[in-house]
Amino acid sequence: MGKLREPLRELAECGLPAALEAMGERWSFLILRASFNGLHHFEEFQSELGIARNILASRLAKLVEHGILGRHPMPEDRRKVEYRLTDKGFALLPAMLALRQWGERWETGIPSSPVLVDDRDRKPIRPIEVLAHDGRVLTKNDLMWVLPEDVARDAEAAE
Amino acid sequence: MGKLREPLRELAECGLPAALEAMGERWSFLILRASFNGLHHFEEFQSELGIARNILASRLAKLVEHGILGRHPMPEDRRKVEYRLTDKGFALLPAMLALRQWGERWETGIPSSPVLVDDRDRKPIRPIEVLAHDGRVLTKNDLMWVLPEDVARDAEAAE
DNA sequence: GGGACTAGGTTGCGAATCGATACCTATCAG
DNA sequence: CTGATAGGTATCGATTCGCAACCTAGTCCC
Numbered sequence: 001m002g003k004l005r006e007p008l009r010e011l012a013e014c015g016l017p018a019a020l021e022a023m024g025e026r027w028s029f030l031i032l033r034a035s036f037n038g039l040h041h042f043e044e045f046q047s048e049l050g051i052a053r054n055i056l057a058s059r060l061a062k063l064v065e066h067g068i069l070g071r072h073p074m075p076e077d078r079r080k081v082e083y084r085l086t087d088k089g090f091a092l093l094p095a096m097l098a099l100r101q102w103g104e105r106w107e108t109g110i111p112s113s114p115v116l117v118d119d120r121d122r123k124p125i126r127p128i129e130v131l132a133h134d135g136r137v138l139t140k141n142d143l144m145w146v147l148p149e150d151v152a153r154d155a156e157a158a159e
Numbered sequence: 160m161g162k163l164r165e166p167l168r169e170l171a172e173c174g175l176p177a178a179l180e181a182m183g184e185r186w187s188f189l190i191l192r193a194s195f196n197g198l199h200h201f202e203e204f205q206s207e208l209g210i211a212r213n214i215l216a217s218r219l220a221k222l223v224e225h226g227i228l229g230r231h232p233m234p235e236d237r238r239k240v241e242y243r244l245t246d247k248g249f250a251l252l253p254a255m256l257a258l259r260q261w262g263e264r265w266e267t268g269i270p271s272s273p274v275l276v277d278d279r280d281r282k283p284i285r286p287i288e289v290l291a292h293d294g295r296v297l298t299k300n301d302l303m304w305v306l307p308e309d310v311a312r313d314a315e316a317a318e
Numbered sequence: 319g320g321g322a323c324t325a326g327g328t329t330g331c332g333a334a335t336c337g338a339t340a341c342c343t344a345t346c347a348g
Numbered sequence: 349c350t351g352a353t354a355g356g357t358a359t360c361g362a363t364t365c366g367c368a369a370c371c372t373a374g375t376c377c378c
Contacts, residue, residue, distance in 0.1 A: 013267070013269055013271060013272060014192065014259055014262075014263075014271040014272070015258075015259045015260065015261065015262025015263030015264070015266060015267050015271050016188060016189065016192055016255070016258060016259040016262055016271075017189065017262070018262035018263075018266035018267045019258045019259060019261050019262030019266065020185060020188055020189070020258070020262075021266075022262075022266065023258070024185045024188075025185075025335095026179060026183045026184075026336095029175060029179055029183075030175065030176065030179070033173065033175055036304075037304060038304075041354080041355090042354070042355050042356075043353085043354060043355075046355095051337090052336075052337045052338060052339090053337095053338090053339090053355085053356070053357090054336085054337075054338090054356085054357075054358085055335095055336065055337065056356095057355080057356055057357080067265075077345075077346075077353095077354085078344075078345060078346085078354095079344065079345045079346070079353065079354040079355070080345095080353095080354060080355085081354080081355065081356095088265045090299055091261055091264065091265060092261055093289060094253075094257040094261075094287045094288055094289055095254060095257035095258045095261055095287075096175070097289065098253040098254035098257045098287065099174075099175060099178045099179070099182070099254045100173055100174045100175040100178060101174065102174065102178050102250055102251055102253075102254055103173075103174025103175055103176070103177035103178030103179075103181075104173075104174030104177075105174070105250065106226075106247045106250060107174060107177035107178065107180075107181065108172070108174050108177045110172055111307060112172060112173040112174050112175075113172060113173070113306055113307050114304040114305055114306050114307070115304065115305055115306070115307050115310055116289070116302055116303070116304055117302070117303055117304075117305050117310060117311070118291040118292060118295075118297055118301060118302070118303075119301055119302065119303040120291070120301065121291075121292070121311055122303075122305065122309070122310060122311035123291070123292040123310070123311050124292065124310055125289055125290060125291060125292070125297060125302075126290045126291065126292060126294070128253045128254075128257065128287060128289070129253055130252060130253055130256065130275070130284055130287070131284060131285045132277040132279070132280075132282070132284060132285065133277060133280070133282040133283065133284070133285060135285070135294065136277075138277055138284060140249055142277060142278055142279065143275055143276070143277070143278065143284075144275070144276050144277075144278040144281075145195075145196060145197075145273040145274065145275055145276075146273055146274055146276050146281065147272055147273050147274070148270060148272050148273070148274050150281070151274055151276060151281060151282070151283055152276070152280055152281035152282050184364095185365095200325075200326090201325065201326050201327075202324085202325060202326075205326095210366090211365075211366045211367060211368090212326085212327070212328090212366095212367090212368090213327085213328070213329085213365085213366080213367090214364090214365065214366070215327095216326080216327055216328080236324095236325085236374080236375075237373075237374055237375085238324065238325045238326070238373065238374050238375070239324095239325060239326085239374095240325080240326070240327095
């Protein structure tokens, strides 16, 4: 990726700041992970994560506000509220996995548990990687940043 | 992913907390993005991101300490220091892209710029997704969490 | 060599955020 | 009615953030 012509001083618009606005706080990803793992209730998050109640309340509210979690009061026990991932929240799975996988590979060294598998054959998913249009795995020197207007048009049939 | 047998109360060990320890602060990902985009110097980060100088100094120090950025004093102008991504830092690219892509899709709606392309054909990379062992794209209902000991062994030849 | 300038920080201080703990309000079970 | 449970608030001290001013090498130019 040294292939960049000029340093591209203008980082310009990018979804990253927006994503960080929703997910940037320290506990947000951990709450999300807990959601992915099937936890739904305030007390479950609290005791699993050991987070302070006021912080948890405020993070849950923020995640709900951003449409990442849905807040569903339970009709059969009106003390209870279920927090469940929305589609938008679910769409954070690749980001969460990529981060987790990085931590596993470069920080802890120990394989995470539980593991996400394809339920067809129960084999673990592939590591999250950067792939080319045609599926090749791309590494450092295969990559290049360009402005959208310089992107090769997709000639559908082309080869 | 409702396929989970029991809610897996024990989230157990996972690389995520470790990753967040390194990258969990608000500016860390933005500094990283700037690095990916070819910025190398303190003043460049500062003026590009608009971050306070003391915060920038402390984030850079932390990223260096975690081995995500390397700090290289320049021999030909000894006032200057270059911060460059290490391999470990580079390995955060999928996480950064996944987050950015999520922000783009679910928050801003506008395509990010610059765009990362395969330098072979200049076509944009694929979106970051969860893939099965064999490359199929997996969605919500194809996924399942299991404990590592219950994972189907990789019979190499199998089908 | 001397003065101006530049790169990369550090220091101080007020404002916002975090975290632990205690408390509150519905609801439910017996 | 009584006690326990779920999901929060309120309070308060400890951190962290963000702005601005300042500092220190090293460089540039004459």
